[in-house]
Amino acid sequence: MRRALLAAVLGSVTAAAVTLGAAPATAAVGGSGPYPADYETSAGLPNHTIYRPQTLPSQPMPIFAWGNGGCSANGLSQQNFLREIASHGFLAIANGGPNASGSTNSQMLTQSIDWAVAENSRPGSKYFGKIDTTKVAVGGFSCGGLEAYAVSNDPRVTTTTIFSSGLLNDADDYQLRRLTKPIAYFVGGPSDIAYPNAIDDWGKLPAGLPAFMGNLNVGHGGTYDQVNGGEFGRVAVLYLKWRLKGDTTAGATFAGSGCGLCRSGQWQVQQRNLTLGGDTPPPTEEPSTGCSATYAVQDQWNGGFVANVTVTAGSASLNGWRVTLGLPGGVSISSLWNAVANGSSGAVTVTNQSYNGRLTAGQSATFGFQGSGNGSGATVTCTGS
Structure with a gap:
């Protein structure tokens, strides 16, 4: 309530x-x-x-x-x-x-x-x-x-x-x-x-x-x-x-x-955990579950492109996933599907939709986006929960 x-x-x-x-x-x-x-x-x-x-x-x-x-x-x-x-x-x-x-x-x-x-x-x-x-x-x-x-x-x-x-x-x-x-x-x-x-x-x-x-x-x-x-x-x-x-x-x-x-x-x-002289960042915990992500340019034209990202669960099932998409300078996202993006340029965080976040071990989900600029050179990393 x-x-x-x-x-x-x-x-x-x-x-x-x-x-x-x-x-x-x-x-x-x-x-x-x-x-x-x-x-x-x-x-x-x-x-x-x-x-x-x-x-x-x-x-x-x-x-x-x-x-x-x-x-x-x-x-x-x-x-x-x-x-x-x-x-x-x-x-x-x-x-x-x-x-x-x-x-x-x-x-x-x-x-x-x-x-x-x-x-x-x-x-x-x-x-x-x-x-x-x-x-x-x-x-x-x-x-x-x-x-x-x-x-x-x-x-x-x-x-x-x-x-x-x-x-x-x-x-x-x-x-x-x-x-x-x-x-x-x-x-x-x-x-x-x-x-x-x-x-x-x-x-x-x-x-x-x-x-x-x-x-x-x-x-x-x-x-x-x-x-x-x-x-x-x-x-x-x-x-x-x-x-x-x-x-x-x-x-x-x-x-x-x-x-x-x-x-x-x-x-x-x-x-x-507050100290005046500078705080120590919290220790990075090893994730109990993992995932991997691959990036591929599906189509490229002068001034724009379409790319797909495939997320694959590791040895354990996932209840959700998050991909950090590193876009080169001058590249920005104009539209994205099958996921939710936070940001449009630079380091963009992309999270699953409600319907594709749960993955069994080894199972994959894919999202895509259209961007401006050249699609080559992007990086992706994945974390799961």
Whole structure:
């Protein structure tokens, strides 16, 4: 019942923010950081809203890709919060255009990262050499948190932030098992409708994974609409400074028994495997089941191609499979069938459909896709569950 109720909330834009004793307010122009920030759009990244310092800092900006509450396509939904983050020297990109309507999907987070990486290396771009493409965070509020989960295994992502969200179905728990980079949860306390799901996810995280959870008793609406994003904006900046800029003073807010939020009197804190000097990634567990994948170009023409990937179970049966498809530069997927893709270029994660995930030992399943560019040179690896 609680998962069904949460699904209804996640599928709609939160109507009102619950605040710490104050009504929602317009953000102070520019945010509180040293780099006054605002938002813009780019023809190269349609259906997104880009929050950036008005004057780009000399130090390259880490990337923060964001999914809005309700999976809303209005990129200004959490503008106070995102402008605050950008004002501290981050490039924050929200799914959806300014005041746009409709809904978003997880692939749009991948598009944000793709665009930022490309702009950093494009001569003539104002972002040329101004973005730290080795430091990438994904995050989202409510339904946007589900989008963040979906792309958290992108090899470019170095940390994930989940705000008042949790997986809706146990069938999606594979997204937790595949986590290898630090994750942080910021939740609105027991009155937050997402609280039970977030707690359930917390209990299923891989052993050894660096993880933080903070609960602030504000309910599901958070503090995003307050000046500079309120308390959620403050702690998000500190977390990103720690994880993306190596600021251990900021990290002391989260790590250790005497952490800043531990002593705040407002936050209830849980911690796992956190150290200020850098976390040790969780050990890689030998999979109990395995699979292999082969890639073949079926048809090639000037500017495009069709390819097939065959997944074969190993010596044991599979309940599901996941293929990491490495596409060469300039190649992108335009359509895909018999599987579900997360991303369209670079390292693309492809998972089974409901009807072809269960394979007996030695059994195979095939998916295909159409792409732009030259199909040769792609790589595939497979993991099973």
